[in-house]
Amino acid sequence: MNQEMKVIDVDIHNSLKSHMDLIPYLPEPWKSRVAGSGLGLPGHGYQSPIGVIRNDCRPPSGGPAASDPEFLVKDLLEPFHIEYGILTGNLMGVSTMHDPDHAAAISSAYNDHLVENWLEKHTQFRGSILVSAYDPLLAAREIDRMADHPRMVGVIMGSGQRALLGQRQFHPIYEAAERHGLSVAIHPGTEGAGGSNPPTASGYPTRYLEWHTSLSQNYMAHLTSLVCEGVFEKFPRLKFVLLEGGIAWLPHLMWRLDKNYKGLRSSVPWLKRMPSEYIRDHCLFSTQPIEEPEDPKHLISIFDMIDAENILMFSSDYPHWDNDVPTEILKRLSPEAKRKIYYENAKALYHL
C-alpha cells in the first residue's frame, strides 16, 4: 500500500474491556449496582444477522474489539498512517436510559476512565465527552467538569432521543460546549432503545436492515430541528458533527428546507439566513458509511451539490462490521478535496 496522505479518523469506537472497568470511577449507589447488574443500558432489539463487531479486531490480549489501546494503534492507526484518532466510545445509549442520574453516573465514570486509560497514555488519541441529553443540565455540568482536559476535543451523544435536538430543553448542552470551544457530535445506533422514540415516523421496522437504513432519517429530523429552532443563531460559534449518518440526503434536505423556509419564515423569525447556509457553516459530517452508487460519478455530483470537501471528515467506524479504511473510499476526489476530508477539516475543527 502506498499511502502518502495524512489522516485523522473522527469516529473510532473504543470499548471497555468489561463493565467492571467503570467500578473504580463510580460513586455509590451506582458502584454496587453496576458491579452486581452491569451498566443497565437499554438495547434496541435489532440484531444484525452478521454481527456488528468485526471478529478480526479482537485484541490478542483478550477482551472485546477496540478495548486494548496498544492493539488499536497497531491494527488501525499505524497501518493507515492515522495521526489522530477521535475516540467516540460505544455508550451513547446513556441518553435512552430511564433514570437520568443513572445515565449521568455512567457517563462520568466512562469519561474519567477514558482520560486515565486512553488519553493520558497515548498521544494520538483524542476524546469525546460522553453525555446523556436526557437531563441537559446534568449534561452541561459534565461538559464543564471535563472540558479542561487538553485531549478532550468534543462532546458526544446518541441520536436516539426522546425529542428533537434543536428544541429548547437541550440548549444548556450547546451553551456549555460553545463556551468551552467544543463541538457537539451525535452518533446513531440507539434509535428505538429505552426511552427513545420508535426509529421511524411510522413505528418500529422489522429487521436490522430496515432499521439501519432508516437511521439517516433521524439525522434529517435532528438537523431540521437544530436549524429551525435557531440553535446556530443563539450559539454562533457552535459546530455540530453528524457522525455516521450518511451524506447523500443533504441536497434533498437543504433544498426542501430552504423552499419551505421561503414560504413559512414568519414562524422562525430568529433565522437571518437560508437554512442551508447554517448547515454549511455549522455542521460537519463523517464519511462512514458513505453511500456507494453503482456509478461513482453520481457520488461526485452529490459532493458538488453540498460542497463536501469543506463539510466532510474521514471516519473508519472501527471496529464495526461495515467499517472503512482510508485507502478504499473516495478514490476519485481531487488531491485537495482528499487532503481536506482526510485531514484538514478535522484538524481545524478539533484544534489539533
Added chain:
Amino acid sequence: MNQEMKVIDVDIHNSLKSHMDLIPYLPEPWKSRVAGSGLGLPGHGYQSPIGVIRNDCRPPSGGPAASDPEFLVKDLLEPFHIEYGILTGNLMGVSTMHDPDHAAAISSAYNDHLVENWLEKHTQFRGSILVSAYDPLLAAREIDRMADHPRMVGVIMGSGQRALLGQRQFHPIYEAAERHGLSVAIHPGTEGAGGSNPPTASGYPTRYLEWHTSLSQNYMAHLTSLVCEGVFEKFPRLKFVLLEGGIAWLPHLMWRLDKNYKGLRSSVPWLKRMPSEYIRDHCLFSTQPIEEPEDPKHLISIFDMIDAENILMFSSDYPHWDNDVPTEILKRLSPEAKRKIYYENAKALYHL
C-alpha cells in the same frame, strides 16, 4: 401562455362542501353521529402560519376550495389543458382514527359520494378509492366493493400510520389492489394525527415548517419497509404511488438500501433483486412539491440518477398553498422527458 403539452394531474384535492354531504351515504349509527358531531377525523396539531388552502381557489358558488366540480374544471383543468385529473380527496386521515369501524364508514360514504357527484358527472375526473389501513381486511373489502367502477383508477391512503406499510398486516390491501389492477397511493399530511406515530424518529417537531420538511422521512421509511418485506415479490403486478413526498432523497435511499442489502441479505431471503430495482419497477412519484435547488442543473443530475422520466408524474396539489402549475416547473427537461412526466407515465399507470 403557449402550452401544447398534454397533461394528466395525479393529485387534485377535491373537497366535500360540508361533512353533511356524506349523510345520505352513511348507515346508522354513523349517520346520526356525523350529523351531530362532524366526521371525527383527528387533527395533527401543526398549523401553517400562512394557511394550507389557497384563498383564490374558493368557488364563486360558495363552499370550500375544490368542492365545486364545475369551478375546478374552469380554474385548473381548462387553463392548463389537463386531460384527466386524478382526485385524491382530503380525508386520508381516516387511517389515523381510533375506531376502525368509524374510519371504514367514513371511507365508504366518501367513495360513494365521489362516484355520484364527481366521477359520473364529469368525464375528465378519475377517482381514488379511499381506505383506512388501520383495519386492512376492511380496507380490502372496500377495494372489492368499489373497484369495478370504471372511473375508480387506484387506492389511496394516508402515509401517517401506526406501522410501516410493508409489514404483513397490510398485505390484504395489496392483494385486493393487485387483483383489481389498481395501484396503491399514499399521501402525506396525517403524520402525527390520532393513532399515528410521532412524525419523526425523535418525536414531535415544534412547527409546521419542521413537520412539513420531515414528511419525506416517513416516505423513506415506508418505501424501505415495502421493499424489504417483499411486497413487490409477493404482489409482482402491484404499482405503488408515492404522492407529494419529494424525490431528491431517492438516490440516497436507493444507495444506502442497496449497500445494506449486500451485507445483510440473509435476513430478507425472499428478495431476488437489488432493492433499488424494485423501486424503479414498482414505484411512481409525483412532482409536487419538487425540490428546487438554486442551481437547476443539480435537479437534472438527481433526475439522471433515478431515471426520473420513467418514475415521475406531474401533480398540481391543487388547491394547496404550495401547488404547482404545469407551465412553471421542469422547464429544462427534454421534450420526451416532459411528455412522459406530464402525460404518458400517468396514462399507462391509470389505463387512461
